[in-house]
Amino acid sequence: MSLKKNILANYVSQFSIAIIGVIMMPMYIKYMGVEAYGLVGFYIMIQAWTQLLDMGMTPTLLRETARYRGGGISLRTLRQLTRTLETIFFCFSFCIALIAFHCSNLVAKNWLNVEHLPLKEVQLSIILIVFAVLLRWISNLYRGIISGAEKFVWLAVYNTSISIARFIVILPVILWVNNGPVAFFTHQFLISLTEIILLKLKSRRLYLQDAGDEAKQGKIFFFHWKSLRSVLKFSSTIAFTTSIWAIVTQADKLILSKILTLTDYAYFTLAVLASSCIMLLSGTTGTALMPRFSKLNFENRKNEITVLYRLATLFTGALSIPVTLALIFFTKPILFIWTGDVEIAINTEQLLSLYSIGNGLLVFNSFPYYLQYANGNLKFHFLGSILFALFFLPLLFLLSFKYGVIGAGWSWLTINLIFFIAWIPYIHSQLYPKLHLKWLFNDILPSLAYCLPVAFTLNYFIIWPSSRTQTFFILLTSCIILLCSTMIPLLFSLKIIKLSHVQKQYEKYFAR
Structure with missing residues (x-):
């Protein structure tokens, strides 16, 4: 298939x-x-x-x-x-x-x-x-x-x-x-x-x-x-890195399950679950890519791996960026529509924003793993997981015990931002030199550049009503507008690529 x-x-x-x-x-x-x-x-x-x-x-x-x-x-x-x-x-x-x-x-x-x-x-x-x-x-x-x-x-x-x-x-x-x-x-x-x-x-x-x-x-x-x-x-190698990753991503939940009452932990769970919908977009693509990457690597079709990698980034960004921005800018309306409880929306608004930014960055931080998985060599993923844990866990313990759930949110955002800026370029330079700038400026930033001003504008002008039904329709319209804004760079890229007809242009655009 x-x-x-x-x-x-x-x-x-x-x-x-x-x-x-x-x-x-x-x-x-x-x-x-x-x-x-x-x-x-x-x-x-x-x-x-x-x-x-x-x-x-x-x-x-x-x-x-x-x-x-x-x-x-x-x-x-x-x-x-x-x-x-x-x-x-x-x-x-x-x-x-x-x-x-x-x-x-x-x-x-x-x-x-x-x-x-x-x-x-x-x-x-x-x-x-x-x-x-x-x-x-x-x-x-x-x-x-x-x-x-x-x-x-x-x-x-x-x-x-x-x-x-x-x-x-x-x-x-x-x-x-x-x-x-x-x-x-x-x-x-x-x-x-x-x-x-x-x-x-x-x-x-x-x-x-x-x-x-x-x-x-x-x-x-x-x-x-x-x-x-x-x-x-x-x-x-996968066992070690997966273990480190499980500790890194779940340490905040474990710590807070001890600190918080079950009632407060329920509110924390709601915020984390809402932000995790961003990761579904990356995980879904990765699940389909990994067996295909492994097969292509065995057949020594390296160029096709690069092509698929960048194309997957392009599509994932076009979907994950508007979802992330919606969760950041429209946090309170989303929580109000979801739970019907204004108090829950107020209490979890800041936490949801912090975890949404962190998960939005994590979507792209996870992509280099697919290239390493295809090659069957996970040494950089191994090293990256260790560095992630060494930076994140002390920061998490410090901020969580001092500031509670908000501290956990800030620690998650900070470590993912550091890795996106510093570690991902290094990985790309080791695996596929000259890939990173094309990946960043051609496949990710165009969607963000179109979508972010739209999100700012909508957030500035929208006056949210008290009615849950009216809020839902306004939010739905806003999300559709955000999604459409990322379709502009996506369609432009696909027009250049002409996937089904002009293979040379396709490879020229993605492999250059």
Whole structure:
């Protein structure tokens, strides 16, 4: 299937999932209560920390699947690696589940600042959270296989369906059966169990389609050291950098879960979730690009990698820049429309702006990773992750304990700005000399130059009404105007490129 269809499928899926989250999160607060929603925020944070457990195996399996499709490894080798990773993941999960079962009371009493919820209910919720998260972690293995096979349309439909089951189907339970956190997390556990079964069946079907008769592939062992050893160098680098990245991106959530009450943590979670929609745009593109980059690199088609890299930056910037500016300039109206609560909008306005700027920069900071991933050499990503952590974590601890959530927001903005200005140019100079200035001035800044004055003008002249409905339509119109403003440089670039007809102009523009 074409890369354009894969990216489009990912965008539609992620947009649908984001819309579901936008609609449902305020409803959880309304019907479950703010403090119970604080546990939902804790669940989201624990889910993100599972990146530490992945050990780089999911992206490794994605890459190996892409290599198999390019003729780099045999099907038997891929299947043996998958079985070995399954064994490791299930053993780790069993041990962690036992620890969670015995330590849940300690976390409920001594870490979370519970005000009104019964401790027994919080304790059981923590156990269910860990069980659900572990199942989702294992299911990422099968997502890696499906993504490596570039079955993104199927995966997009599947992810959207699971999100509907996970976040919308629970609503009748909350309304008419039980609105407590235990009922909510029991539902999450059951959906996670269903999810892993379906993904396992799909990945197995992909194997059998290529294998023909499974018996011809020979016996597949539960653990095969040789297949694991062959990917250890690549996976260990990803494991380390992913672990550092998980610590960097989730340290603020972990620290604030101790400092804040569950009620205040719920408001913090709302702001962070709203700003995270920016990262969906980058992650969606990256998911589709990485297997294609790996395949092109194996086929030694370096010029096409550069072309796709810059084109992806151009499209991502045209979408992420207006979204970022909307979250910065129209923060209070967005929060008011979303939650219907003026007090929440006022209390989280500044925090959302800070995290939005940081995430807007992070969208472009993440792009050089795709080039390194394609080459199978992550030494710069390894070094960058260490530097990021060394600068960010002390700054985060200092500002968070002194200024609370606002300090965390400023630390996130500052470190991403430093990396965008200093580290990204260095990476580009090492991988593709003379790329950075073209990437910056031709692919990013034109969209910002068109969109920023429009955002300033709209923010200056718009007088926001008190009606939620009127505010929504004014905001929708403003966002459409912002999006259209980035289409001008995008369409101009595409007119020069003439993608489908003039390949020479296409390569001349992007490779010069």
